[in-house]
Amino acid sequence: MASARNINRFWEWGRKIICVGRNYADHAKELKNAVPTEPVLFLKPPSAYVTEGSSIMVPFYSHNLHHEVELGVVIGKGGTAIPQNAAMDHIAGYALCLDMTARDVQDECKTKGLPWTLAKAFNTSCPVSEFITKEKIADPGNVKIWLKVNDQLRQEGNTSQMIFSIPFLISYISEIITLEEGDLILTGTPKGVSSVQEHDELQAGIEGIVSVKFRVHRP
Amino acid sequence: MASSRNLNRFWEWGRKIICVGRNYPDHAKELKNAVPTEPVLFLKPPSAYVTEGSSIVVPFYSHNLHHEVELGVVIGKGGTAIPQNAAMDHVAGYALCLDMTARDVQDECKTKGLPWTLAKAFNTSCPVSEFIPKEKIADPGNVKIWLKVNGQLRQEGNTSQMIFSIPFLISYISEIISLEEGDLILTGTPKGVSSVQEHDELQAGIEGVVSMKFRVDRPQ
16 A cells, blocks of 8 residues: 555645634734634645645635635644643644635625635645654744745744644644644634735745745636 | 555545535524525534444533434545536445534534534544445435434434435535545434433434434543
């Protein structure tokens, strides 16, 4: 059997993507959302993954696709109700991710009390970089992430601004949803989210670590 | 390497569960929801699976756990934008499923415009029966599904009542979310949803095909 579980290609076999919303105060504010007392969790299915070389596709039902650059955490050892002080032992590494969001659809879902699925879980809604081994990022709570559209800087933030830390998130999530090797946790986005159009080129990175490039297409 | 991709144990390796809400008009009505013009889709992660022999565990943050009995469709051949008239070729078989729902949390999520994750995606929120090969259900659009709590019938419906048919759902979903072998689609629940408590015994079945039993526990 070809692929054993190679963490370098976690997107090929990983079974879930858990996303944390509103984890940067300035992003909550720009969308006029309350700053939460508990993490806001939503899911993307693994069919959402897209890697460099392939394009981000605007979902046919949306007219307002937004970028959201995020630090992703890749789980190396699963668990349930993982204590915060053990959380970092469960990490295999990281990835730079974009939580692509159909903002118009999300606004409608929020108004109507509907699930966020069509806003967040469509094909190519989770562009990811190569896998980054744990040792490459000494302190994931203090890295700079950035995103440009057509070379113009749109987002720039530091993970130190996260409301809920990575160990807290791993612990909190795993009390409700058991984590497994290969799972990806998207840890939220700083302010500066904006629309992207067909033919736009997105560049994003973790300063000093990795950068990615993706083009946007319409179906 | 031990488990190849054995469809008989699809829950061990399947990568996604896609659920359809409000697909029976009597259920939409009982929850005072509008009958939808398009399917309402939400996700459960594979960590939600629970099979007979293990218990359904009430999430610690909920005081109103509801049962929802559903016909599940197991995908045998993946695809994107699958045409309706080819949809049934992509089906490997079925499973009886319960879409366990923290109703109190769901009501709060709806009011606040939040995702339904804590209401629908917690551990043990997707009890499933054994895998039912396709040939065992000649017409999945006309089977009776039922659920009892402590021997008392609570839900009883026929899949003929579904607003959106299985071929429509496979086609609709696969335009937005590519389907893959081992995926499970929960196709909605008829009226009669109700609360379950610790120590309750749930029995559910597809008439003439399968039945299953689960106990409800509170977390340790």
